[in-house]
Amino acid sequence: MPIATTNPATGEVLKTFDPMPDGEIDAAIGRASAAFRALRDTTFAQRAAWMRAAADLLEAEQDELGALITREMGKTLTAAKAEVVKCAAGCRFYAEHAERFLADEPADAGAVGAARAYARYQPLGPVLAVMPWNFPLWQAMRFAAPALMAGNTGLLKHASNVPQTALYLGELFVRAGFPAGAFQTLLVGSDAVEKVLTDPRVRAATLTGSEGAGRAVAAIAGRELKKTVLELGGSDPFLVLPSADLDRAAQVATTARCQNNGQSCIAAKRFIVHTDVYDAFVARFVAAMAALTVGDPMADGTDVGPLATEQGRADVEAQVADAVAKGATVRTGGRRGDGPGWFYPPTVVTDLTPDMRMYAEEVFGPVAGVYRVGSYDEAVAVANGTSFGLGSNAWTTDPDEQQRLITDLDAGAVFVNGMTTSYPQLPFGGVKNSGYGRELSAAGIREFCNLKAVWVGTGARAE
Secondary structure, eight states: OOSSSOOTTOOOOEOOOOOOHHHHHHHHHHHHHHHHHHHHTTTTTHHHHHHHHHHHEEEEEEEHHHHHHHHHHHHHHHHHHHHHHHHHHHHHHHHHHHHHSSOOOEOOOOOOOSSSSEEEEEEEEEEEEEOOOSSHHHHHHHHHHHHHHTOOOOEEEOOOHHHHHHHHHHHHHHTTTTTTTTEEEEOOOOOHHHHHHHHHTOOOEEEEEEEHHHHHHHHHHHHOOEEEEOOOOOOEEEOTTSSOOHHHHHOOOOOOOOGGGHHHHHHHHEEEETTTTTTHHHHHHHHHHHOBBBTTTSTTTOOBBSSSHHHHHHHHHHHHHHHTTTTTTEEOOOOOOOOSSSSOOOEEEEOOOTSSSHHHHHOSSEEEEEEEEESHHHHHHHHHHHHHHOOEEEOOHHHHHHHHHHSSSOOOOOOOOOOOOOOOOBBOOGGGGGGEEEBBBBEEEEEEEEEEEEEEOSSSSOO
């Protein structure tokens, strides 16, 4: 994929970039290494002041930055500006809590024959971040804020279709006061990832993206014995059981499926509905999906903008066509309109069977697959019946069912009677083919730290 800004609403190429040559990549790694030696010796208070300054810049520039994100990947301007504000909040969260999250952890000195014993978190060094386009600011920030607050430095290889957002991030932290080289953008293609990751100065990597990309990065890191965190998408279930508030569930289901134009790893994608409430829920859900406004993402009142890439729309169309050819029913949507841009309408598909691609694959667009089940056990079996395990939603007012679902759903997150989302306060990540490791919360800042055991004796001569 060329490194270029292409407006998904029109298909117009707005700006192109040449990839960085090898010499510039090497120099950037050198700057990251030098900045690490400086940053790790600063205090948490100093880093927090810089991180709050970055939050101030984001908030001050949210209008311009939001418009840039919309031009690059097509989400609505309202959603883009909200993403910028969320990033500022993430910066402030780690500025406030990093020192506590990484405080020394006392151990039982007497039990190990020491005068003092504890565990200490220390940064690893430069970390490579390979990031996707769908939340081009937030997904990079949920790595950058904790990594920098821990004392690591970052090298960002962003998706090739959001280069201007990537360049903004590459400048933001230096503008906020962090040492030059603390966080840099590498305008490179995926073919440069191995070169960066095999450099001995780079100590770890984090990736959000496809299974294929995750396997490739994990293989390289495995050979190099370097730590990785992987978030590889999901096909999140949305369970609706008989006691659910159907009006609220259908309303939230519509937002959960079409957030970010349907291009979210933790968007609800598979709607698993108990037969006792199936018809009533589907009627509400189809009506709500059909009522959404598709159009110019810059315009007020637009609910769903274009998909980010032409290939992405083609992939969604192929998955729906496969289901229809094998007997599925399209209840609304299912056909692109005329005109420029990579638009695809909110779509609901029922009567899905295991031989259809949609049954097990992640659909990265505003397409909902609905499944009828006859019992709690069948609902959980369908929910867990894919290779993914990122997020999950469950709707029931039965307290016993709520507790069982929290235990039974194979996922990195369970949201009961609410929409799955990411919060700085909660760990984020998945199981199975959705990846491993965690971002956000205390867990996220500790991922790229050396947890060092410290044993201090009394000074007496050993017998």
